[in-house]
Amino acid sequence: MKTPKSALIVIDVQNDYFPGGKLPLWKADQTLERVEAALAAAREKGIPVVLVQHQSGTNGSFFVPGSEGVEIHPAVLAAASDAPVVVKAYADSFHETTLAATLEALGAEELLICGMMTQNCVAHTALSRGADPYPVTVLVDACTTLDERVHKFALNALSTRVALKTVEEALAR
Numbered sequence: 001m002k003t004p005k006s007a008l009i010v011i012d013v014q015n016d017y018f019p020g021g022k023l024p025l026w027k028a029d030q031t032l033e034r035v036e037a038a039l040a041a042a043r044e045k046g047i048p049v050v051l052v053q054h055q056s057g058t059n060g061s062f063f064v065p066g067s068e069g070v071e072i073h074p075a076v077l078a079a080a081s082d083a084p085v086v087v088k089a090y091a092d093s094f095h096e097t098t099l100a101a102t103l104e105a106l107g108a109e110e111l112l113i114c115g116m117m118t119q120n121c122v123a124h125t126a127l128s129r130g131a132d133p134y135p136v137t138v139l140v141d142a143c144t145t146l147d148e149r150v151h152k153f154a155l156n157a158l159s160t161r162v163a164l165k166t167v168e169e170a171l172a173r
Contacts, residue, residue, distance in 0.1 A: 007108035011115030016069030022062035034142035039079040041171035090094025114142035119154035
């Protein structure tokens with residue numbers, strides 16, 4: 001049986017979500033460590049990575065274009081320096097972006113999704129009509145949101161539609 005070609009999608013791991021940013025999230029630094037572990041495992045296995053960056057309009061309260069907060073976290077950029085970056089303006093990373101074309105160019109057959117925020121951009125991307133052609137796995141330990149309760153509620157809601165695995169479970173094969 002052929003193993004599908006995976007692609008790792010890292011959503012919105014941006015400076016505004018970390019301490020000192022405009023909307024620090026629950027366990028942002030620990031989540032970053034898990035994202036880095038996913039990036040290292042993907043690199044070791046030759047799995048392509050796509051970084052997603054949210055940009056709000058100039059009237060937004062965070063992720064404002066040109067601000068330090070909108071930038072992808074430097075640790076992610078260092079770990080995936082050659083990864084394409086898809087810029088989005090909506091929670092769904094497929095909506096009005098180049099994500100579908102990028103995945104097609106990479107030959108992706110399966111999506112591994114991690115990032116910020118679990119109940120918003122991660123969930124909307126995992127459940128997107130654009131993700132329909134792919135088996136989707138959300139890396140539960142490489143995602144975070146406002147607090148633990150919202151994170152768990154979001155994962156429970158996703159559990160009926162996508163696979164939920166840890167970084168090790170998803171990238172062990």
